[in-house]
Amino acid sequence: KKYRENHRSLSGDTMLKSVQSAIGTNETNAAMGVICATPTAGASGTLPGVIFSIQDSLNLSREQKVRFLFTAGLFGMVVANNAMIAGATGGCQAEVGNASAMAAAAAVEAASGTPQQSSEAFAIALSNLLGLVCDPVAGLVELPCVKRNAIGSGNALIAADMALAEIDNKIPADEVVESMRRIGSGLPRELRETGLGGIAATQTGKRMKEEIFGHSS
Numbered sequence: 001k002k003y004r005e006n007h008r009s010l011s012g013d014t015m016l017k018s019v020q021s022a023i024g025t026n027e028t029n030a031a032m033g034v035i036c037a038t039p040t041a042g043a044s045g046t047l048p049g050v051i052f053s054i055q056d057s058l059n060l061s062r063e064q065k066v067r068f069l070f071t072a073g074l075f076g077m078v079v080a081n082n083a084m085i086a087g088a089t090g091g092c093q094a095e096v097g098n099a100s101a102m103a104a105a106a107a108v109e110a111a112s113g114t115p116q117q118s119s120e121a122f123a124i125a126l127s128n129l130l131g132l133v134c135d136p137v138a139g140l141v142e143l144p145c146v147k148r149n150a151i152g153s154g155n156a157l158i159a160a161d162m163a164l165a166e167i168d169n170k171i172p173a174d175e176v177v178e179s180m181r182r183i184g185s186g187l188p189r190e191l192r193e194t195g196l197g198g199i200a201a202t203q204t205g206k207r208m209k210e211e212i213f214g215h216s217s
């Protein structure tokens with residue numbers, strides 16, 4: 001927030017407002033505050049990041065914001081019913097990746113795009129984050145989760161703009177979801193929220209775990 005107020009950002013104020021809201025929501029989650037799992041607690045900042053960044057620029061009414069959430073939820077239901085939405089089963093692609101895709105589809109709807117454009121935005125956003133692993137340092141939903149939500153919000157806004165510009169994804173959304181399911185099923189356990197792989201397994205990651213929990217027996 002201070003950076004937005006005092007500096008000229010490289011990615012623009014709408015994008016930085018998205019980052020600010022995404023980080024703020026996830027820090028609230030990390031501090032055991034009340035959040036809405038969208039679709040999970042670990043991915044709870046991505047949707048707020050998008051809706052708070054566009055509500056003023058698009059002058060969204062309460063009804064439009066409700067429709068944004070319904071649209072996001074409906075796309076999320078498709079993923080939940082055909083793939084997975086938990087990092088423990090499919091990696092972070094199923095959490096932040098899915099949340100980013102949900103937000104992209106909803107942002108298109110809020111901007112008066114067509115249902116097909118929402119589908120394209122969803123497919124673009126999810127395709128960008130396929131294979132994203134779940135590797136929380138010390139097993140806590142903080143690092144790298146908080147920053148990934150910020151990236152998820154930015155990815156959603158870019159995907160939404162591309163879809164509104166009538167760029168299609170070539171691979172249909174349903175097939176992207178199926179691809180995510182296959183990738184998630186193939187990920188080793190170390191990369192599925194166990195805190196045993198990825199950046200959690202780096203020297204610094206292990207040291208942070210020991211500082212928090214002590215040496216393992």
